[in-house]
Amino acid sequence: MPRSKRDKDVSLTKVKKKTRETKEGLVQQLRHAVDEYPNVFVYEFENMRASKFVQVRQKFKTNSRFYFGKNNVMAIALGKDKTDEYATGLSKVSKLLKGQCGLMFTHSDKDEVISYFRDLKDADYARAGVVAPQTIELSEGPLEQFAFSVEPQLRKLGMPTQLVKGVIHLTQNFRVCTEGEMIKAEEAKILKFLEEKLSVFHVNLKAYWNKKTGIKELE
Template sequence: MPKSKRNKVIALTKVEKKTREDKEVIVDEIHNYLDEHKYCFVFSVEGMRNTFFKDLRADWKGSRIFFGRTKIMAKALGKSEEDEYKAGLGALSEYMSGDVGLLLTDEEPQVVKDYFESFVREDYARAGQVSTVTFTIPAGVVHTTGGKIPAEDDVPVVHSMEPTLRSLGMPTQLKAGKVELFAPYEVCKTGQTLDSRQTRLLKHFGVTSSFFKVHTVAYYDSEKEEVKPFISA
């Protein structure tokens, strides 16, 4: 009779040991890249999406990006003159908070700044995010873009979508085989926290209101042994 897999005891000491080893590996890896590259940049991410972040990593194959373990990254840099890995590097740790990462590279600061400023990707909002747009669908026949373009240039939504739209809160009806609204329907407004119903409607009508952006925060110059912040525009 095979042994039961239920009530299996896991030794927590072994789990903790593995975690410490993982942290040490990351710290050593950061130190190696600090030795290899001239600059260490701190960047912050807005509207995180794994798909877009993978594209970003691909663009920096000759360099190295670390993201997701802020405390470990800060430990690798050092937080004071006593424990900083390189002279002056500890000052970079004060920028290590929030959704931030490290870029180790030999590219000049202006090149890095220009790249991140140009790397902006539109996406559909997710539930819990704050809306950056006000979107209202006009009364009458409902079209595929929800009124974003003139009706004569648009296409009415298929009649089979009526139950779905109604289930998402839109007061629709079928009339002569077309989906109609009695009155204008406000899906969302700027500054409102979106729920799943609203985000589904925004996606259905092709309204992108979320952006993946990367901001340069500060950088360390190993030759000058100093940290410089980026000035926000």
Template sequence: MPKSKRNKQVTLSKTKKKGREHKESIVSTIREAVEQYNSAYVFSFENMRNIKFKEFRDQLKASSRFFLGSNKVMQVALGRSVSDEIRTGLYNISKVLRGDSGLLLTNLPNEEVHRLFNEFEEYDFARTGTLATEKVELNEGPLDQFTHEMEPFLRKQGMPVRLNKGVVELISDYVVCEEGKPISPEASRILRLMGIKMATFRLHLLCRWSPEDFEVYQDGLENSDIETS
């Protein structure tokens, strides 16, 4: 049986002692976990929602472990080349860890992992800067969905409103957001008040490693240095 490379010493960036110890702890934790699970995946995410992700993670905690954080630290833990990888072929995983991505270590069958990720989708209110998925326009006239107490707040968001006999009234047509354009802070607040959700939290599998093979799932990865079986 080949000698494990998990305990090889690594050099992390120069930081304060506390920061260095924290990074070393993460590296050690990932390396120990790699020995406990059958396969490893890199996944990307869009419109991350921490609470929803925690629920998804807890759903799989009996069979899997997730890591999010510094990609560089995870790369160091896994190994960034053949010479420092902790298991054969695992350094290919670290090459895909870039941008908004995370690491999944699991004992679940490949088909089950794909099913869970493909079915995961959570809708939420859009944050500032998110691209609007549709145009939202309010027509001149009464806004029955808002109570009279909301009128000062709506005015602060730039809406041309007034109170007319205790009813919030729009004195001219107003575009909250345009499809394909970034949502402003004011528009984000108004859309939330209207109950309109434009953000979808999704997870996308990018690649999979196992002792037998390595697969890349997503087109467009810079995989010129990635070895596939």
């Protein structure tokens, strides 16, 4: 009897989880960074894009290290309370590791870092699941900004369109997204067609720790 195609052997290496050694390695890296760098910032980000954060890394590549990781593992590295904190005050840093955040270890001046991130705001296209900051509506009539060839794609995304003498027309008013509501996958694609950038990549500094002065939470 021929073997069923469903009876396939699946290598466990394809679903390999982070090992204990990997976590312990991160702990050691973070503690080494505490020894090497005098300043630590806790940061959180909005509308994260890997390509955007590359710019940040390039800016500070000569004097800083950035870490993303499991918040609990990073907290273990720093110490969760006064009895096991790796350096004085780091347990307070651990308590701020919530949500999408990371640690920046740096030799850079505190005010320079704060100033850089305060000004770092980069508009980008909103992803599905993001709450729309405003309502975008299109009026019935020609959409001359589009090439006629994309009309089938727009119609597939739910837009009431038709070609009239080679020009795409909306056959009725159309609301792309609504302020305060989550953007759907189709709406995100339409916004990209319209070149409407409703998201802003931004890094927010939550706190600053220095070996001599301790921790200070930042607004």
